[in-house]
Amino acid sequence: xxxxxxxxxxxxxxxxxxxxxxxxxxxxxxxxxxxxxxxxxxxxxxxxxxxxxxxxxxxxxxxxxxxxxxxxxxxxxxxxxxxxxxxxxxxxxxxxxxxxxxxxxxxxxxxxxxxxxxxxxxxxxxxxxxxxxxxxxxxxxxxxxxxxxxxxxxxxxxxxxxxxxxxxxxxxxxxxxxxxxxx
Amino acid sequence: xxxxxxxxxxxxxxxxxxxxxxxxxxxxxxxxxxxxxxxxxxxxxxxxxxxxxxxxxxxxxxxxxxxxxxxxxxxxxxxxxxxxxxxxxxxxxxxxxxxxxxxxxxxxxxxxxxxxxxxxxxxxxxxxxxxxxxxxxxxxxxxxxxxxxxxx
Numbered sequence: 001x002x003x004x005x006x007x008x009x010x011x012x013x014x015x016x017x018x019x020x021x022x023x024x025x026x027x028x029x030x031x032x033x034x035x036x037x038x039x040x041x042x043x044x045x046x047x048x049x050x051x052x053x054x055x056x057x058x059x060x061x062x063x064x065x066x067x068x069x070x071x072x073x074x075x076x077x078x079x080x081x082x083x084x085x086x087x088x089x090x091x092x093x094x095x096x097x098x099x100x101x102x103x104x105x106x107x108x109x110x111x112x113x114x115x116x117x118x119x120x121x122x123x124x125x126x127x128x129x130x131x132x133x134x135x136x137x138x139x140x141x142x143x144x145x146x147x148x149x150x151x152x153x154x155x156x157x158x159x160x161x162x163x164x165x166x167x168x169x170x171x172x173x174x175x176x177x178x179x180x181x182x183x
Numbered sequence: 184x185x186x187x188x189x190x191x192x193x194x195x196x197x198x199x200x201x202x203x204x205x206x207x208x209x210x211x212x213x214x215x216x217x218x219x220x221x222x223x224x225x226x227x228x229x230x231x232x233x234x235x236x237x238x239x240x241x242x243x244x245x246x247x248x249x250x251x252x253x254x255x256x257x258x259x260x261x262x263x264x265x266x267x268x269x270x271x272x273x274x275x276x277x278x279x280x281x282x283x284x285x286x287x288x289x290x291x292x293x294x295x296x297x298x299x300x301x302x303x304x305x306x307x308x309x310x311x312x313x314x315x316x317x318x319x320x321x322x323x324x325x326x327x328x329x330x331x332x333x334x335x
Contacts, residue, residue: 035274037273
């Protein structure tokens with residue numbers, strides 16, 4: 001009897017192990033992921049100079065009443081290059097994105113946007129992580145979703161792609177923007 | 184073989200040197216502040232390299248977090264205020280000694296629970312083993328052995 005219990009326990013253990021590995025393999029589960037503290041809380045300020053116009057700071061007041069994304073990127077981050085094309089598509093679909101260029105060289109960041117296109121409404125320049133820390137950012141790319149009231153309602157750590165968009169973000173913009181929808 | 188082991192030594196030496204992070208030289212107004220700084224960077228976790236604390240990590244974010252800790256101390260913030268500042272942004276995860284509460288219950292007591300399960304399995308295993316030895320001898324044989332022993 002005790003032997004059967006042990007055997008069943010062993011199979012449960014192996015089963016859970018396999019399940020976790022499978023989810024990790026599909027990118028659905030990341031054991032290093034840190035849950036954000038900001039879901040349901042007002043979005044922190046993005047109080048840094050702009051990438052293209054260092055004399056002005058980022059202003060998100062213009063986005064009140066809309067759903068918008070806050071995307072943290074850097075030229076040193078390979079996944080940011082990979083997701084960039086999809087961000088361009090989101091822009092085409094009418095999704096407003098505020099960018100944060102994190103721990104980067106201004107000239108290199110501008111060069112990357114000149115090469116790949118600029119999907120952002122406005123971009124903050126944050127070489128010493130001041131805004132990144134205020135948002136609890138620990139890697140790039142990370143993307144936050146902010147609602148019409150300026151409250152953070154979702155976050156994704158890692159590159160955006162159509163799959164993740166459908167799962168985590170698309171619904172808010174379908175409701176919000178009607179026919180406008182990202183591919 | 185000798186070559187291999189000396190190569191291994193060199194490799195390990197390089198590894199141990201690499202694991203000592205560059206430490207910025209910082210000036211502190213007083214000893215208390217320096218002590219607070221050292222405690223904080225030892226107890227706050229690097230979020231990029233999650234098995235290191237801020238003090239040991241070379242990651243860029245860890246450098247920036249050390250700078251933040253330093254500048255907050257200079258602004259006269261207390262240790263708790265700085266730890267709270269980090270927890271508000273990164274959660275309990277940023278603490279190497281997270282508070283005991285329902286969400287961290289398994290973290291604190293999980294190992295002991297598993298130790299207990301292991302002990303129960305070990306004890307029941309040992310008991311069964313010694314039990315089977317006894318049952319290997321049936322009562323008749325045992326009676327015979329007793330009578331033989333009593334005869335002597």
